[in-house]
Amino acid sequence: MKRIVILLVIFISGAVVFPFLDALVISTISPVWKAENVIIRSLRKGVALFDSKKSLVEENIALKEKLSSLETEILFLSMGRVQENTLLELVGRKARSDTVIATVLTRPPQTPYDVLIIDAGSNESLTVGSEVSLPEGPILGVISEVFPKSAKVRLFSASGEETNAVLERNNVPVTLVGTGGGNFRMTLPREIAIEKGDRILSPNIASRPLATVGEISVRPTDAFQEVLAKSPTNIFSLRFVFITP
């Protein structure tokens, strides 16, 4: 009984004290993550010198990442970015260009939730709620906590996170529910036409890609269809992100 009380005291103390330490802890640990990134990159280069087969595999992975990035960019460009900017200028809503680029310090699966820690913070004018996107355009999430030199980004795919979006095919407003690991789920009436590969866009004027439809499951007796969607990029290999303060 005494031990249970001690455990409860430790638990309650931890729950009360630790949330106040996050800024201090993350500022202290950020250099470790930066060093880790540098060491891992150096190690990869070093090993590649001795292992040609492995270097080919790594090159293959790098090329696949590049291909994925280019595919995402094409996806975004297909919307006619130039035409969009012209239209925005015509209606007096110029696209903002004051973006900040940041390196991703930690990403899933290192973090158990869909949270990123980036190396830019309030010193770079970032605030809670700033949009975080890929260099290619798709939007990933928003900043949830800001520290002087770092910030936490909560991805839209974080478990339970609800995001308003629009289904591109028929302009139907939908609510994406994050399920973790860069995945989403949404429920739609079965009459709404949807196909694998359809894009789901942000509901604002920029209409940036949020997800692409992966699987659709509907049973003959159901009035609704469940749609599984995935993030337009692999969140497990993110290296850089853009933030719009």
Added chain:
Amino acid sequence: MIRRVLVSLVIFASILVLPYWVYVPILFVGAVLFSFFWEGILLVFFVHVVHGSEVTVLPLLVSPLALSLLIVLVLLLPIRESLRSYV
């Protein structure tokens, strides 16, 4: 005692650099292997501070992981006592 400190340090380092599917199981293994593994609770709160989000199960900003470990530790206490009495 030294082993216990070493395991705690290993978990601490894993939280910083390894994926969650490495350090979360190690935490629970530590809770099973060592009696009264109270350090685990602090380490789980550390996970929540470093990698955490707004995922909570109580209004007290308690992470589900921390609550799970507490339950495991509390459940293990009487089980350990029972096991010892038969040794």
